[in-house]
Amino acid sequence: MNEIIKAMKERRSCRSFNSLPVPDAIIDEIIEAGLYAANGRGTQCAVVVVVKDEETKAKIRDLNRRIGGWDEGFDPFYGAACYLWVLAPKDNPTYIYDGSLVMGNLMLAAHALGVSSIWIHRAKEESECEEGRAILDEFGVPEGYVGIGHCAIGYSDAEPAAPAQRKEGRVFKK
Ligand SMILES: Cc1cc2nc3c(=O)[nH]c(=O)nc-3n(C[C@H](O)[C@H](O)[C@H](O)COP(=O)(O)O)c2cc1C
Numbered sequence: 001m002n003e004i005i006k007a008m009k010e011r012r013s014c015r016s017f018n019s020l021p022v023p024d025a026i027i028d029e030i031i032e033a034g035l036y037a038a039n040g041r042g043t044q045c046a047v048v049v050v051v052k053d054e055e056t057k058a059k060i061r062d063l064n065r066r067i068g069g070w071d072e073g074f075d076p077f078y079g080a081a082c083y084l085w086v087l088a089p090k091d092n093p094t095y096i097y098d099g100s101l102v103m104g105n106l107m108l109a110a111h112a113l114g115v116s117s118i119w120i121h122r123a124k125e126e127s128e129c130e131e132g133r134a135i136l137d138e139f140g141v142p143e144g145y146v147g148i149g150h151c152a153i154g155y156s157d158a159e160p161a162a163p164a165q166r167k168e169g170r171v172f173k174k
Pocket residue numbers: 011012013014015118119120121122149163
């Protein structure tokens with residue numbers, strides 16, 4: 001099978017990361033692949049905030065947990081080593097599509113490099129509240145950028161789950 005198609009079929013979300021860090025060179029390679037995603041009118045508007053330090057991760061984790069309505073102690077990032085927070089400017093008509101495609105590329109690139117990943121939601125709500133905005137300020141992200149998703153990455157000792165059966169009836173042909 002073609003290597004890219006194989007990766008697309010074999011990538012699975014990880015919900016159990018171990019404590020190994022992802023080397024910077026690997027993170028950079030994943031991000032570069034993310035930034036090569038197709039984008040509306042070639043504007044390349046989506047950005048990636050790389051969150052590796054434990055203090056910032058804890059802030060984002062806690063904010064995400066509260067937005068999600070989970071009890072204290074739950075880690076919505078499942079112990080991931082690094083959070084890649086994808087955002088895009090809301091004044092760009094294709095910002096959600098562009099940011100989502102970056103997310104897709106990030107997850108596939110991670111898989112291709114032997115790194116586990118998962119899309120973690122609520123990035124929009126984070127970027128729209130004071131606490132989240134303060135974190136984005138620390139990274140120098142301009143106002144107007146809305147969170148699309150977090151690509152949480154790391155290594156895992158767990159066997160990836162088998163993919164769910166693909167649902168029937170999702171293709172229409174004449
Ligand atoms: C838009 C989007 C948001 C998601 N948010 C979460 C999330 O917050 N937490 C989580 O555990 N999984 C999240 N996921 C992962 C999905 O649950 C997962 O992709 C789906 O169950 C299919 O499994 P697979 O990725 O292993 O194929 C999200 C996926 C997408 C595309």
